[in-house]
Amino acid sequence: MYGVKIQQQRDAMEKILQDLNEEDRFNIIEFSSNSKLWQKSLVSVNSNTIQNAREFSQKMKADLYHPGNSNDDALVKGIQFLNEVELLDSQRIKLIVFLTDGRAETASNTIQKNVKTYNTKGITVFSLAFGNNADYTFIKKLAVQNKGIARRIFEDSDSSLQIKGFYDEISSATLQNLTFKYLGKDDEVVENVTRLNFDTFFDGKELIIAGKMSYDDVNEVDLVVTGDGSDGHIELSLDSDVNKGVPELPKPEDFHKITERIWAYITIKQLLEFAIEVDNADEKKQLNQKAFNLSLQYKFVTPLTSMVVTKPDEKDVGSFEENEDALRVTINAGNVESTARNEHGDLKTFFGELVLRAPSVEIVVKPSSIYFKGAALS
Numbered sequence: 001m002y003g004v005k006i007q008q009q010r011d012a013m014e015k016i017l018q019d020l021n022e023e024d025r026f027n028i029i030e031f032s033s034n035s036k037l038w039q040k041s042l043v044s045v046n047s048n049t050i051q052n053a054r055e056f057s058q059k060m061k062a063d064l065y066h067p068g069n070s071n072d073d074a075l076v077k078g079i080q081f082l083n084e085v086e087l088l089d090s091q092r093i094k095l096i097v098f099l100t101d102g103r104a105e106t107a108s109n110t111i112q113k114n115v116k117t118y119n120t121k122g123i124t125v126f127s128l129a130f131g132n133n134a135d136y137t138f139i140k141k142l143a144v145q146n147k148g149i150a151r152r153i154f155e156d157s158d159s160s161l162q163i164k165g166f167y168d169e170i171s172s173a174t175l176q177n178l179t180f181k182y183l184g185k186d187d188e189v190v191e192n193v194t195r196l197n198f199d200t201f202f203d204g205k206e207l208i209i210a211g212k213m214s215y216d217d218v219n220e221v222d223l224v225v226t227g228d229g230s231d232g233h234i235e236l237s238l239d240s241d242v243n244k245g246v247p248e249l250p251k252p253e254d255f256h257k258i259t260e261r262i263w264a265y266i267t268i269k270q271l272l273e274f275a276i277e278v279d280n281a282d283e284k285k286q287l288n289q290k291a292f293n294l295s296l297q298y299k300f301v302t303p304l305t306s307m308v309v310t311k312p313d314e315k316d317v318g319s320f321e322e323n324e325d326a327l328r329v330t331i332n333a334g335n336v337e338s339t340a341r342n343e344h345g346d347l348k349t350f351f352g353e354l355v356l357r358a359p360s361v362e363i364v365v366k367p368s369s370i371y372f373k374g375a376a377l378s
Contacts, residue, residue: 004155005101005130006060012099012128012153012163013057019171020045023092027081028053030060031074042085071100072111075125079118093176095124095148100139101131108138112145112279124148124200126170128163131155137276144277147199172203175234178227180209189214189221194266201227210263218242264298267291272303 013028020026025042029035038056043049075098082094115125125146129139130153143150151166178198182190193211201207225236271291275284292304354365364371371377 035074098127174203175201175227181224183222
């Protein structure tokens with residue numbers, strides 16, 4: 001990593017360091033042709049450790065004699081390091097923020113396999129890829145497989161804003177291991193439901209779940225949400241009257257159409273994410289095929305489909321003299337002079353009225369209003 005990307009990496013480190021909380025503990029692993037730990041153990045957050053970490057990150061530079069990087073060694077070393085760390089607070093989590101240009105000497109599938117082998121304690125890995133030529137498919141898959149998220153920072157954009165948005169997102173985790181249950185009198189009353197289990201909920205975000213009632217005569221549904229927060233395990237419950245109407249929608253069928261398309265959209269999105277995560281070729285193909293079929297059925301444009309725009313046939317309209325009607329469309333406009341004068345003493349001229357007429361429509365544009373087929377538009 002060098003040039004613009006190494007500076008963006010330093011900017012990212014600065015943002016992360018300045019936003020660490022006093023209760024946090026941290027360490028840094030530098031990697032180029034090899035990897036090395038900044039400190040032998042996690043250090044507490046204080047003015048001295050932050051300043052020392054800043055100085056360390058500013059001195060990072062690419063190994064020009066050994067191009068490429070040791071992503072595999074750094075990730076494995078980081079996971080092994082955190083596996084041996086004992087948390088002072090059982091409610092705090094271990095995580096890795098992986099900053100890379102995404103170009104690894106080791107094959108990406110080997111890196112993913114090694115991380116999976118060593119990450120037995122479920123350490124979350126967030127990935128930030130720098131540069132337009134980063135292997136973002138690999139970076140995203142690595143994050144998804146380890147309960148994290150990935151983002152790409154482009155060289156020709158405002159990296160500081162992108163980095164801030166990324167860190168603000170990953171540093172605001174409020175709940176973990178969330179599970180949603182929709183219960184009736186005896187058991188769950190939903191089917192064909194989208195994802196019900198989530199690794200992390202971030203403050204300010206939202207989780208959307210869509211599905212179908214198992215049978216038609218369901219009157220009430222009890223929603224039960226469980227998860228782990230900073231104060232321990234939580235359980236929330238909410239009763240819902242499913243027969244209660246939605247006043248904003250004039251027709252019940254409108255609501256049904258909207259919810260069904262929401263379900264299809266979320267299902268497609270999650271199928272594509274699952275396809276990124278899995279390694280088995282047959283399973284990946286099946287997931288992509290399901291997403292493809294739903295995309296066609298509900299007419300969504302996805303990475304598996306495309307949108308075709310058909311250009312209308314050109315018509316020979318012939319040649320027309322000035323002021324002669326073409327295609328039976330006429331446009332008339334008028335100006336209105338006022339008694340007010342401009343700075344040069346000339347009378348000011350204002351737009352008066354514009355009229356566009358075609359065989360089936362008339363549009364009248366006035367300074368204060370617009371009329372379409374005689375009806376004023378608000």
